[in-house]
Amino acid sequence: MIFERTCRSAAADLAATFFSATPGVNTLLMMQSEFRAAQQKLAGEEYDECGCPFTGLATHLFPKGSNGLMAHKPGHDDANGPAACTLWQNLTASRSGAELEFVTVIHGHDVVVEAPLGHVMQLAAWLPHTTRTKASGPAPASDDERIHHTAYCDFKTEFAAWVYREHRLKGRPLRFELFGQGKRGKKRKK
Numbered sequence: 786m787i788f789e790r791t792c793r794s795a796a797a798d799l800a801a802t803f804f805s806a807t808p809g810v811n812t813l814l815m816m817q818s819e820f821r822a823a824q825q826k827l828a829g830e831e832y833d834e835c836g837c838p839f840t841g842l843a844t845h846l847f848p849k850g851s852n853g854l855m856a857h858k859p860g861h862d863d864a865n866g867p868a869a870c871t872l873w874q875n876l877t878a879s880r881s882g883a884e885l886e887f888v889t890v891i892h893g894h895d896v897v898v899e900a901p902l903g904h905v906m907q908l909a910a911w912l913p914h915t916t917r918t919k920a921s922g923p924a925p926a927s928d929d930e931r932i933h934h935t936a937y938c939d940f941k942t943e944f945a946a947w948v949y950r951e952h953r954l955k956g957r958p959l960r961f962e963l964f965g966q967g968k969r970g971k972k973r974k975k
Contacts, residue, residue, distance in 0.1 A: 796936035797846035809870030
C-alpha cells in the first residue's frame with residue numbers, strides 16, 4: 786500500500802510538473818480543488834473529518850492506482866471504463882535486457898511507444914492496450930519481471946466533481962448521504 790501511494794504521488798508530481806496544461810491534468814487539478822472544498826463543507830457541517838467521503842480525493846491528484854509485476858502483458862482492456870486522465874510508468878527493466886513496448890490501437894492502427902525503464906506516458910483516456918517486448922531486441926527470459934504502475938481517474942469521479950462544482954458556484958445546497966460500507970464517520974447532531 787505504501788509503495789502504491791508513493792507511485793501515485795510520483796505520478797501526481799510528474800503530471801503537475803510536466804503536463805499541467807493538458808486537459809486531463811487540468812481537470813484533475815480542478816477536481817482536487819472541488820473535493821477539498823466538499824471535504825471542508827462536510828467537516829464543517831454534519832460529518833466529522835474521518836467520515837468525509839472526499840478525504841482521499843482531496844489529498845491525491847489521481848484517486849486510483851494499480852501496480853503490476855510481469856515481463857509483459859497480453860492485449861486487454863482494464864475495465865476501468867474511460868478515464869479522465871491516466872499516467873503509466875515503467876519502473877524497472879527486465880533482467881534479460883528485453884525492451885518493452887506499450888501498444889494501443891486507435892482507429893484500427895497500432896500505436897507503438899517504446900517504454901524503457903523510467904518511461905512515463907500520460908494518456909487522455911484509458912484505451913485497450915498491450916505491453917510486449919520489442920521484436921528487434923533481446924528475447925525475454927522466462928523469469929523476467931517488470932514493475933509498472935498506473936495512476937488514473939475514472940469518469941464517475943470526474944462527474945461527481947463537476948456536479949459539486951456547479952452546485953457550489955450557483956450557491957445551491959447539495960445534500961450528501963453516506964450509506965453502506967462508505968459510512969465511516971458519525972453524523973453530528975445539529
